[in-house]
Structure formats: structure tokens, C-alpha cells
Amino acid sequence: DVKVTQSSRYLVKRTGEKVFLECVQDMDHENMFWYRQDPGLGLRLIYFSYDVKMKEKGDIPEGYSVSREKKERFSLILESASTNQTSMYLCASSLRTGSTNTGELFFGEGSRLTVL
Amino acid sequence: AQSVTQLDSHVSVSEGTPVLLRCNYSSSYSPSLFWYVQHPNKGLQLLLKYTSAATLVKGINGFEAEFKKSETSFHLTKPSAHMSDAAEYFCVVKGGGGLTGGGNKLTFGTGTQLKVEL
Numbered sequence: 001d002v003k004v005t006q007s008s009r010y011l012v013k014r015t016g017e018k019v020f021l022e023c024v025q026d027m028d029h030e031n032m033f034w035y036r037q038d039p040g041l042g043l044r045l046i047y048f049s050y051d052v053k054m055k056e057k058g059d060i061p062e063g064y065s066v067s068r069e070k071k072e073r074f075s076l077i078l079e080s081a082s083t084n085q086t087s088m089y090l091c092a093s094s095l096r097t098g099s100t101n102t103g104e105l106f107f108g109e110g111s112r113l114t115v116l
Numbered sequence: 117a118q119s120v121t122q123l124d125s126h127v128s129v130s131e132g133t134p135v136l137l138r139c140n141y142s143s144s145y146s147p148s149l150f151w152y153v154q155h156p157n158k159g160l161q162l163l164l165k166y167t168s169a170a171t172l173v174k175g176i177n178g179f180e181a182e183f184k185k186s187e188t189s190f191h192l193t194k195p196s197a198h199m200s201d202a203a204e205y206f207c208v209v210k211g212g213g214g215l216t217g218g219g220n221k222l223t224f225g226t227g228t229q230l231k232v233e234l
């Protein structure tokens with residue numbers, strides 16, 4: 001069965017702390033994504049990676065960075081957490097889009113981060 | 117540029133009655149369209165997808181959606197709601213341009229919360 005695992009379901013951090021959110025997929029997918037989900041705003045793309053060590057900014061990258069050292073692992077880093085980064089963070093993966101692949105996303109269960 | 121509008125933020129139905137969740141899209145390309153469902157405290161799960169084959173798409177759990185190009189719509193329906201259908205539903209459009217490396221950009225709607233009452 002397809003699996004995307006986010007190691008931390010719930011985190012509480014203080015303003016200014018460095019935060020790491022980890023995501024691992026076991027499907028050998030090339031693409032991995034980090035989204036932020038807020039009520040009434042849907043999902044917004046933070047960063048995207050299409051290969052090891054490759055990354056692209058999404059719609060809201062400010063205040064975030066990412067790391068992809070291995071194909072199966074994609075980390076989201078908040079260098080200095082702020083209260084406006086309190087949110088649900090969703091990791092997803094997909095095959096590289098091609099003629100026979102529609103780019104369906106497979107999601108983890110989310111990491112709910114509270115910054116005090 | 118592409119966008120998707122979910123016309124209702126909340127929909128409430130009685131168990132056993134039909135469900136209609138509305139979605140309109142805008143895309144410069146021939147789009148791929150998806151509906152995802154999110155149950156409380158869970159990630160998103162694919163319900164169904166349209167990729168330029170049949171315009172009536174059947175998904176899991178009895179849901180279906182019809183692609184109407186003339187109306188730029190992709191509404192989600194189910195003939196008879198069940199309590200387990202209570203969840204948030206997202207309409208998603210994937211266009212032809214966007215992210216490099218073959219990861220075409222997806223745009224999510226703001227979601228429709230479905231409530232099912234006894």
C-alpha cells in the first residue's frame with residue numbers, strides 16, 4: 001500500500017525556535033511537496049522537489065526552507081518559527097508527470113504545528 | 117493561469133439524500149481535474165480524476181463527477197449520502213504549465229465542508 005509518513009502529528013514550539021518537519025515516502029516517487037492548510041484558504045504550496053537536492057519555491061515559501069538529501073525523504077524547515085506559521089502542514093508525493101501519469105498526489109496525515 | 121472555485125464552503129444534507137458539491141475551474145490548457153476528500157485529522161485521499169477521457173468520471177464510495185467544458189464545471193455528486201461521507205472535499209485543477217521537472221502545478225480550491233445529518 002502506498003504510504004507517506006509524517007513523523008510528527010502534533011508539535012508545539014515557541015517563537016524563534018527552529019522547527020523540522022520530516023516526511024518519508026515508500027513509493028519511489030520523484031516528486032515531493034510541502035503544503036500548508038489553513039481554514040478557508042485550502043492548500044497552498046510551500047516548496048516542491050522533483051529530484052534529490054532539487055527544489056522549487058511554491059506560492060508561499062517565505063520563512064521556510066527544505067532539504068531533500070535522499071529520494072524518499074523531504075524535510076521542511078522553519079528557521080525561526082513565528083506565530084503566523086501555526087498551521088497544518090501536509091506532505092505529498094507523486095510520480096514524475098508524463099504521458100501515462102496524471103500526477104495524482106499521495107498525502108501524509110499532516111503535522112499540526114502550534115507556535116506560541 | 118489556472119484557478120478553481122468551490123461555490124459552497126459548507127453543505128448540509130440528510131442521510132439518504134443526494135449530494136452536490138460545486139466546482140468551477142479556469143485553465144489556459146486542457147485541464148486535469150481531481151476531487152480529494154479529507155476526513156477529520158487525516159490527509160487527503162483521491163476520490164476521482166478527469167484526464168480528458170470520459171466526461172463522466174466515477175470514483176470511490178459511490179461518488180461521481182461530470183466534466184462540462186461549456187460550463188467550466190466539475191461538480192461532485194452522490195445519489196445517497198451516508199454518515200461516513202461527512203468530511204471536507206477539495207476540487208483541484210492541474211494545468212499544463214508550472215513547476216519544472218514534470219511536476220505540473222496543482223491549484224486547490226478552498227474546500228467544501230459536507231455535513232450529513234440523520
